[in-house]
Amino acid sequence: MLLIRFCEESIAARYHTGKKMRCPTHLCTGQEAVPAAAGQALRSDDFVVSTHRAHGHYLGKGGDLNKMIAEIYGKKSGCSGGWGGSMHLVDRSVGFIGSTAIVAGTIPVGVGLGLSIKLKNTDQISCVFLGDAATEEGVFYESVNFAVLKKLPVLFICENNLYSVYSPLKVRQPEDRSITSMVQGLGCPAINGNGNDAIESYEKILKAVTSIRNGNGPVFLEFATYRWREHCGPDFDNHIGYRTEEEFEAWKMKDPIEAFEQKILLDNIIDKRMIEELKAGTQAKIDNAFKLADLAEFPDFCDQTWFSEVNG
Amino acid sequence: MLLIRFCEESIAARYHTGKKMRCPTHLCTGQEAVPAAAGQALRSDDFVVSTHRAHGHYLGKGGDLNKMIAEIYGKKSGCSGGWGGSMHLVDRSVGFIGSTAIVAGTIPVGVGLGLSIKLKNTDQISCVFLGDAATEEGVFYESVNFAVLKKLPVLFICENNLYSVYSPLKVRQPEDRSITSMVQGLGCPAINGNGNDAIESYEKILKAVTSIRNGNGPVFLEFATYRWREHCGPDFDNHIGYRTEEEFEAWKMKDPIEAFEQKILLDNIIDKRMIEELKAGTQAKIDNAFKLADLAEFPDFCDQTWFSEVNG
Amino acid sequence: MSCNMTFSQAVNDALATAMQIDENVICYGLGIPDPKGVFGTSLGLQEKFGHDRVFDMPCSENGMTGIAIGASLNGIRPVMTHQRLDFFLLAIDQLINNAANWKYMFGGNSGNVPITIRLIIGRGWGQGPTHSQSLHSWFAHVPGLKVVSPTTARDAKGLLLSSIFDDDPVIFLEHRWLHNHTEEVPEGDFRLPLGKASLLRRGNDVSVISMSYMSVEAIHAIDYLQDKCNINCDLIDLRSINPIDWETIFDSVRKTGRLLVLDTGWETLSVAGEIVARCAIECFDSMKCPPVRMALPDCPTPTSWALTKNYYKEAVDIGQTIAKMLKIEINLEPLKQMRGTNHDVPGDWFKGPF
Amino acid sequence: MSCNMTFSQAVNDALATAMQIDENVICYGLGIPDPKGVFGTSLGLQEKFGHDRVFDMPCSENGMTGIAIGASLNGIRPVMTHQRLDFFLLAIDQLINNAANWKYMFGGNSGNVPITIRLIIGRGWGQGPTHSQSLHSWFAHVPGLKVVSPTTARDAKGLLLSSIFDDDPVIFLEHRWLHNHTEEVPEGDFRLPLGKASLLRRGNDVSVISMSYMSVEAIHAIDYLQDKCNINCDLIDLRSINPIDWETIFDSVRKTGRLLVLDTGWETLSVAGEIVARCAIECFDSMKCPPVRMALPDCPTPTSWALTKNYYKEAVDIGQTIAKMLKIEINLEPLKQMRGTNHDVPGDWFKGPF
Numbered sequence A, B: 001m002l003l004i005r006f007c008e009e010s011i012a013a014r015y016h017t018g019k020k021m022r023c024p025t026h027l028c029t030g031q032e033a034v035p036a037a038a039g040q041a042l043r044s045d046d047f048v049v050s051t052h053r054a055h056g057h058y059l060g061k062g063g064d065l066n067k068m069i070a071e072i073y074g075k076k077s078g079c080s081g082g083w084g085g086s087m088h089l090v091d092r093s094v095g096f097i098g099s100t101a102i103v104a105g106t107i108p109v110g111v112g113l114g115l116s117i118k119l120k121n122t123d124q125i126s127c128v129f130l131g132d133a134a135t136e137e138g139v140f141y142e143s144v145n146f147a148v149l150k151k152l153p154v155l156f157i158c159e160n161n162l163y164s165v166y167s168p169l170k171v172r173q174p175e176d177r178s179i180t181s182m183v184q185g186l187g188c189p190a191i192n193g194n195g196n197d198a199i200e201s202y203e204k205i206l207k208a209v210t211s212i213r214n215g216n217g218p219v220f221l222e223f224a225t226y227r228w229r230e231h232c233g234p235d236f237d238n239h240i241g242y243r244t245e246e247e248f249e250a251w252k253m254k255d256p257i258e259a260f261e262q263k264i265l266l267d268n269i270i271d272k273r274m275i276e277e278l279k280a281g282t283q284a285k286i287d288n289a290f291k292l293a294d295l296a297e298f299p300d301f302c303d304q305t306w307f308s309e310v311n312g
Numbered sequence C, D: 001m002s003c004n005m006t007f008s009q010a011v012n013d014a015l016a017t018a019m020q021i022d023e024n025v026i027c028y029g030l031g032i033p034d035p036k037g038v039f040g041t042s043l044g045l046q047e048k049f050g051h052d053r054v055f056d057m058p059c060s061e062n063g064m065t066g067i068a069i070g071a072s073l074n075g076i077r078p079v080m081t082h083q084r085l086d087f088f089l090l091a092i093d094q095l096i097n098n099a100a101n102w103k104y105m106f107g108g109n110s111g112n113v114p115i116t117i118r119l120i121i122g123r124g125w126g127q128g129p130t131h132s133q134s135l136h137s138w139f140a141h142v143p144g145l146k147v148v149s150p151t152t153a154r155d156a157k158g159l160l161l162s163s164i165f166d167d168d169p170v171i172f173l174e175h176r177w178l179h180n181h182t183e184e185v186p187e188g189d190f191r192l193p194l195g196k197a198s199l200l201r202r203g204n205d206v207s208v209i210s211m212s213y214m215s216v217e218a219i220h221a222i223d224y225l226q227d228k229c230n231i232n233c234d235l236i237d238l239r240s241i242n243p244i245d246w247e248t249i250f251d252s253v254r255k256t257g258r259l260l261v262l263d264t265g266w267e268t269l270s271v272a273g274e275i276v277a278r279c280a281i282e283c284f285d286s287m288k289c290p291p292v293r294m295a296l297p298d299c300p301t302p303t304s305w306a307l308t309k310n311y312y313k314e315a316v317d318i319g320q321t322i323a324k325m326l327k328i329e330i331n332l333e334p335l336k337q338m339r340g341t342n343h344d345v346p347g348d349w350f351k352g353p354f
């Protein structure tokens, strides 16, 4: 969680200066609990696919920090060699198969990974991250139907942050219908939870993971959460009027990291000094990643091996 | 119902001879109750859109018989001037806006008609016919979501005949999930019924129509029924092995027309002679439609006013 | 009366004008009523025309396209907007199988489909593979669709109004890099005919056929060549990609004998290719040298600043190509210098990230 | 060893061979295991390879395409089949935004997408506007996709096997009117390289470039012209529409100086147009007369028997065009007579209704 938070905030702090991160960047500040919890509950050989807002999912799953920052800088050492940018992350060594920028685009891909697991008869699972708006796409529905039909080892994790860009849920989905109950109607076991509570999220995800690994078919989890910064870009945008300052402040009070910190301090799992050390260490790693990214080479359009293979 | 049945059977009887109906033709023999009932329950200025299996819906709504047969013959006097064939029927004078051949293709079109009704503030309703397989398309889901979101005056009528071409439901949808309950999960009131019982169908449709006309938003009806002949074409196909002879015979026993005939005879609404007269009159009208279609002129590719308007 | 405004203001003005004139015009799309108003193009519309006629929508591109079609069959004129063309790929089913075919497949007996679909083509600041696809060539391949692609603010207004009131489905393409282009735009119900190209520059040496943002690069190149080298080119801005104004193109090619076509999309099967093909067929005897097309390499758009550098073509590349066609040497260094170091923005007004 | 079989049997044979060789090959699509087995092409596969590897699917074209992509990223080689190309328009999102872009958008670091998508192009017996669209030109426009389109049974087998084992997404097009074409087909793991055209006839007068079913019509025309009039044409069957075997085409055009391209799709922005364009660019000095393309009129397919008569082009039209290019008069009546009265079927084997 700390890594994710500090990383996002470091991007935000540096985005304007120097203008070296020249790609659309969707930060997940405020939403760190679920990605972190999922990363803990999943095995390294489990698959993950994700969305435009993927930094947390990537880091949570153990994706290489240096390669992610380099990718955002458009460098050759980036996880996608500079071809993808913030919205196209990959680290197959830890099962992070890919994040893409079309809403709901990776949902069937994740289900297809689930199908491949079934065909290969391993005990992996495939985890699909999605936003609340992604549930409005027909392909989401088609994907859930097939996962249920074939009892595939797929975990759907929907982070419901109330908005699609600046559009609140109520202009997109019937107000008296929850996403969870809708998915239950599709025949998929579905549960919701507090996405700002890291421990609750972890427990719910772990339970789902266990059930799926035991061959009981897909599970859908909906977590309520909130994005602090603007939809795309490094700034805050409460002033533009699509959400209220009060709503924002209320959610900020539910900061998942602070809550977790209080909890583990109270439970004496950790002490203040250890936390400070952890924070300093994490920030140092991140600062180093930025330094490496800045120094790294740019890729060259002409030295791609695959170019002109097709349409040659 | 009689008109629909006799019409379909007359097509079947003539399809092979002379080979003049040169287009894919999906007959609805065995499924006449719902189209007939819907036609009765709807007003002439209500809108209907339909599928590849549209003859019943078209005739039920009051579509011109002669123009339909001429269309299947590919004649200029056809309802689509020969351009469309059996799968593309239209009769705007009775609110039949169109049937098309892509599964689920007209579902959003029907919802859009519902939106236009709301915008124009009339008390019409828009009725969308669909098959069981159409509920598997993402666009169905998207359409229902929007209809519910905006409380549009849309009646969805799903004729569940257990098959999509030769594919039974169980290879396409989870066995323990009914279409009705799934649609309820989407937040749309949904009811199922016996689609071979004309009176039950009529009552359920009428109730839904009344509710929708009163501004209560969309309703979804699922009717269980069965197609007697092959998916596409005039023949029977039980021998090819995708369904059993027993299943077919069991459904044939539930012939919607015979059941209705028995009922109105028993209730003394009609007597045997009147039925015979009705039958003879209906068949004569149909025979005449075939004669007219056969004699009618073919259209000419070169005399279309719109051709070369675009890509000119 | 006219008024100085940007391309996006002109789009906004056209939408407001259309909605004022005809209460059947409605306007929806993701983010249409939000505070950013789709790069300013839809700002204020919901306030002016109400929530029934101007609304946001679920993330359901295919369904919402079919809904536009259905509404249009009962006399509504929906204008649907997508912030990127790429998102509209989810709706190809309804666009092709229904909208494009509708008029024909019922022999003209089931009404027209007067929908307008605004698609914004992304470029720059790392838009990458799925936020910059320019598929006008796809749309122009399909009979039954009109495809409109304005370059200037004035054309944007005049053509958008005509698109909205046209009875065929129209794909209306807006290149993101044009949104800030400023010009005098007539007030009120100002329409320009669909299907007519516009002659932006006149000359006898080369016929340059161009579209959308590439016309801006072409102007820089052509003006430079005229000023510095006395080379004079016809510059024909297509404006309409289906139908194409063939006579204007053929007349020019028959005059100059040299054809250069610029395209914002991939090279193979590009609109540029179609123009080369038709000119090769129709103006065979007039051609003095092989026709040339300049389009994007056949490869998805990369994201990195460093990778897009060699992906897109600029004024200097156009100048070079024209020189080659005329077999002359030209110093293009000053033309190259005209552009700042950041090739991935059209100007300072474009700040990313979207 | 080889064996006489139809095009559909050859497809079936290729599928069975691929599944035998590699247990990662799976095969699904609407109706794949049903008693008709997609025009016979998938008969017996489920019995041989089981329900896990061969299965029917829900009517969810877009979702099932994304699922193929996902499975392929973990080493599976899915072959997905659609009874009509038109149905696949529902899946353009997954095809373009994901399959075509995948390799590039992760800089090659997220694996390949070795999926094969079989699409059947309908024609005849009133298939009409949404059961006969031939959109190979769309697919060929998009970088990252391969597009294969065999004409003969032998090619069908050899190219399908290569498509399945190719690491890029491949669109494999089968024209419904070719399914009954019979020929000797090698047994076992017989593969033909993707990207190579095949020279079906040889001659110095005209270069005829063709594809899919149009190559059959071309053979009739070219053989007739050779027998009766001593006119000799090169006939190049593309086989691969992306990549296109340009060298073979250019060599022929440089030899004959006359180019005729036949296409099964709409004229504007057709593959035929692309070939005309590239030849106009690359073989400018060799061209003796304006290039010609023959494709479908830019208008959706009508349904009526009477309307399709003037919609599709036949051998006699090809003969006429060649005569015109050579500026000679030829009696084509016998060629016209070769075809029976029913222009809307390829032969007696095709009985409709689907």
Ligand SMILES: Cc1ncc(C[n+]2csc(CCOP(=O)(O)OP(=O)(O)O)c2C)c(N)n1
Pocket: A052, A053, A101, A102, A103, A130, A131, A132, A133, A134, A135, A161, A163, A164, A165, A231, C030, C059, C061, C083, C087, C090
């Ligand atoms: C098909 C498609 N439509 C629209 C967009 C534009 N878009 C990018 S992110 C986004 C919001 C998605 O909201 P949600 O799924 O809730 O995720 P969040 O941004 O809240 O994390 C939209 C609409 C897109 N990328 N793809």
Ligand SMILES: Cc1ncc(C[n+]2csc(CCOP(=O)(O)OP(=O)(O)O)c2C)c(N)n1
Pocket: B052, B053, B101, B102, B103, B130, B131, B132, B133, B134, B135, B161, B163, B164, B165, B231, D030, D059, D061, D083, D087, D090
């Ligand atoms: C998008 C699409 N996929 C596949 C088909 C082929 N197809 C034609 S009818 C049909 C079956 C549809 O089944 P259902 O909706 O249950 O209607 P029924 O035929 O049973 O009346 C299919 C799959 C099609 N026309 N469109």
Ligand SMILES: [Mg+2]
Pocket: A131, A132, A133, A159, A160, A161, A162, A163, A164, A165
């Ligand atoms: Mg959200």
Ligand SMILES: [Mg+2]
Pocket: B131, B132, B133, B159, B160, B161, B162, B163, B164, B165
């Ligand atoms: Mg059915």
